[in-house]
Structures are given as C-alpha cells and as structure tokens.
Amino acid sequence: MHPRFLYDLDSCAMRRGLDVAGDGWTLRILREAVYGLTRFDDFANALGGGRGVLSGRLKAMVETGLMARQAYAEPGQRRRAEYHLTDKGWDLVPVLLALGQWSERWTPSPDGPTAKVTERATGRPVVVAMTAEPKARPLAMDDVRVTLGPGARRIG
C-alpha cells in the first residue's frame, strides 16, 4: 500500500482550495472579473450558458466569500445585480495568473500574450513564482496591474 493511504488527506489545503475553486467555472468567472466585468448581464454574455446556472454559480461565489453582490440601477431601468471580487476573491487571482503563465510557457501565443501583468509602481513584468527567500516582499493584487498585451485581438 502506498504510504499516502496511511493519512487522512481529505482536509489538506490543496483539497479545500479545490473544493472552493476547482470546479471548472469559479476560475472562469474569476477570469472575467480580472478583465473588469462586474454586471450579471456582462458575465452572462461573456460566459454563455443559461442565466439560471450563472446565477447559481455567482451565488456560490458569494457564499464562499469570493464575490460580494450589490444592486445598481441605470436611470429609468430596473435594479440589476453587480458582483465585485472581495479581498479573498482578489487574493485568488494569482492562482489564475500562475495558470496563465504556465500555459504561456508551454504553449506560447503566436502573437504574444493576451494579458500582461506588471507592477504598478515600476511597470516591471510580474511573475508568479515559488521562493524561499525570507526577504522577498510578495506583491499583492493592489500592487499589480493586468492589462491587454500584444496578443489581444480587437474585434469591436
């Protein structure tokens, strides 16, 4: 028997993270939030699929504390729902950026990256990386900017 089975690993942090965000759509919604979407209708437009399904997914993200829901109304329109990433939600974004960097490393876009991550203060490129350097000052999402890169093809 492999020694892994000597331990109860069901509540390991990786597993708990997967239970919250490893479902195949939380990170897709998060990606749209990184690109700036907040409105239910915009998420629906970007992600496709049924509105009821999306509504349930956003509700789950509110319940796990990744999103906060607020109402807004444009003049003369009925109230609609907006979803904003919470601090906990923003803090998950580096996971998605790490996934993007992995993808760009192993299957680079022919036209260059669609999104660029840079340090706000200096404009230097940001990487997500493992470090054991105690003096390393990790950047927070507030310190970085995600902008469109050369691979973002304009269609509109």
Next chain:
Amino acid sequence: MHPRFLYDLDSCAMRRGLDVAGDGWTLRILREAVYGLTRFDDFANALGGGRGVLSGRLKAMVETGLMARQAYAEPGQRRRAEYHLTDKGWDLVPVLLALGQWSERWTPSPDGPTAKVTERATGRPVVVAMTAEPKARPLAMDDVRVTLGPGARRIG
C-alpha cells in the same frame, strides 16, 4: 458595452490554461501525484468514481502532455499502468500549491497545514508569490520538497 467585449480574449493564456487544467479533476489527480501516487489502482482508490472515467481522464492528461504512461508488472502479476508527471506536469504543481496557500491563508487548518513545502537545499518554507524583482531566482519543483505537516492525521 464593457470594453472587454471589444477584444477576442478566447485564446488568452489563462483561458487556455483553464481549458487544459480547469476542469475540476486534472488538479485533483495532480494533487495525488504530488502525494506520490503513480499507479492506476492507487489513483482509483484515492479518487473514487468509476475506473473507466479515471482511465479517460488520465488518458487526457497524457494527451495534453501532463502525464506519461508506462507499464509495470510485479512478479507473477499482469502488466499494469503507471502514470508519471512530465516536466510540463510538474511545472503545473505551483498552481496547485498557490491554491493550497490561498486556502490555508483564508481558512487555516486548526491542526496546522497537512502539507509543507520547503526548499531542499535549506529547509526554508516556500511560498508561491507574485514578484517583479528581476533578481528573484524562482525555484523549480526540483528545488522543493512537499512533505506532510502537523495537520496530516495518521489513520493507518
């Protein structure tokens, strides 16, 4: 219209990464590989679900280059399949470690982390973090060790 819709973002690296690894089970299989599993029967035991489903999922991971399949046979037994992470697969592990660190940050385990990530050369704790420091030497998976932490409860 939100400016996000002026661009074709379907081939952004985050999206392409999600297409490969954001399905809800690739990272679960990866987690078991980090804990040392290689044999089909062990993955089946750890992950539950049908063997046909698991077989298809491992096959997909071989096709996307995350896993390599090899045969092994114990004396007197028929040949069975073993799955080993490739370099590309190992390089995805920091994404999972980042997810685990996020989870531990926002919902810490009462008994301490189940898994610890340390630098092989120094034993120092490893974090996955964003950095814009050009001199930062990112660690590779070969440089780090994942071991069980105080929260790993022995059951066997």
